Amino acid sequence: MPNAESLAAASKPAGADADEATRNNLLRALRPDDLARIAPRLQSWAADAGTVIYEPGDDVRFVYFPAGAMLVSFVVLLDDGRGVETGLIGREGAVGGIVSQGRLPAYSRAVVQFPGSGLRMLSSDLEAAKLESLTLRNLFARYADCMMAQIFQAVACNAAHSIEQRAAKWLVAAIERTGDHDVPLTQEQLASMLGVGRSYISRVIQSLKLRGVLEVRRGRMRVRDIALLNALACSCNDLVRHHFEEVLRGVYPTEQESAGLKDEDGFEAARMAS
Amino acid sequence: MPNAESLAAASKPAGADADEATRNNLLRALRPDDLARIAPRLQSWAADAGTVIYEPGDDVRFVYFPAGAMLVSFVVLLDDGRGVETGLIGREGAVGGIVSQGRLPAYSRAVVQFPGSGLRMLSSDLEAAKLESLTLRNLFARYADCMMAQIFQAVACNAAHSIEQRAAKWLVAAIERTGDHDVPLTQEQLASMLGVGRSYISRVIQSLKLRGVLEVRRGRMRVRDIALLNALACSCNDLVRHHFEEVLRGVYPTEQESAGLKDEDGFEAARMAS
DNA sequence: TCGCGTCTGTTCACTAGTGCACTTATAGGC
């Protein structure tokens, strides 16, 4: 359950707490001198679920760093009005101009999926800092590559895997990032993100419930057996996680602060998020 | 039909013809001083269909610039051994370390789909040149953003659109890039790239044939009515093309050398490729 | 504690797509 700090969108002026920065893995991975370089430009930032950070075509002025249990989705709008999720970003990453490296019209919509708080800074400030620091540039290029890998895998996944596999994958991915087995999401929202019919998702969830994988409440689910859930999912998540580990090994901190996520049977749900 | 220059993989030592460089839009978009900066490092390069440029995990040392009718696919390998196409690159772009900006293990396989020739250079040389030139860096960041948009759209497309729409889209995208209505591809290959069954693709192609959209030969198709084909496709291609135009407007050359692609009814098949 | 909006569960008829098996066509090499 998202903690009570999820208030309406707001942002403190500047020089946000060093504490807050450690709640985002990309920022925590910064060398002290790089952190010192950008810290004065970071401001704290919070948003409710459903908040649209930017729309397609918008000039994206900020880079956003979700922290804690906050999740942001990239959503591509189709001609028929549907919006399909193409990527899910949590405290392991950042949103806004990561690939384009500055101000270009956004292609997707970015929307807050799970509420929470984080940090943000002007893209122009980040770009300026990247010009001064090779290590900073390197870290963000590595993260961009990982994000790209995630999107690549999603293309293949959507072409090849069943709706049950994809739904299970989504839930595991969300829990890995938030560190919370409680998923505040209606079935309607999940169906819409996957680009599939609501009634079928309902059946899939029902079947997971009957197998004891999760509990259903109105507007939220609670995952009871994440190991089984991950086994029912396709391996797309695992492949992407592996790429993150390889590319960011030695850059991301390796500490095991797995947020109490370890299950009895040893499934390491928070490897990427940790 | 790919022209006879498609010989076995080979590469001339250096300082490749300035001519060849104009056959790739990214290189043609370079300012004269930027072109002069990298030209000495460009070498010409050719490959047959099926040539694997790199495999997942490989250290990608070169950036490849397809020219003319050459096409390169990104293919993500699934756990079950299938490989699904996630992106298609032709003379409008480049392959290799575009997003990661240097040497990182590749996530996908890159494979030559249609044979031909082009240019390539060491990633390290390109990165060095980008450090020296803001305009060069800017051009490649813009292209990276466009490639990202293409992949984003593919995620949504695979989630939402029918196989007929996706097959039609693929054919239009290929023709836009090559400038040739002849598509040297077996139905098996097309099915595999889309991640779907071969027998169903056969039925889709059959239906297109009956509607007079294309002719079928063994191992190749010839598109007769690309306007109708594009109408049967989803609009994903159009959306991506629009983003290319917006982001690379004023950077890409705007001349209309549409390679004889204009149809009687005015469908501009080569807008992006031109 | 009541009422109501919205989320969930389920049925039903239907369409899209699968996977296999088998036949038929075709080009290209000798």
Place this chain on the structure above:
DNA sequence: GCCTATAAGTGCACTAGTGAACAGACGCGA
């Protein structure tokens, strides 16, 4: 000009997923 490998076409039984419709049921606000 024939042979053969391989690609294309097709029938069939089957499964996955759709979309509309409607009946509860949950929980929040007054």
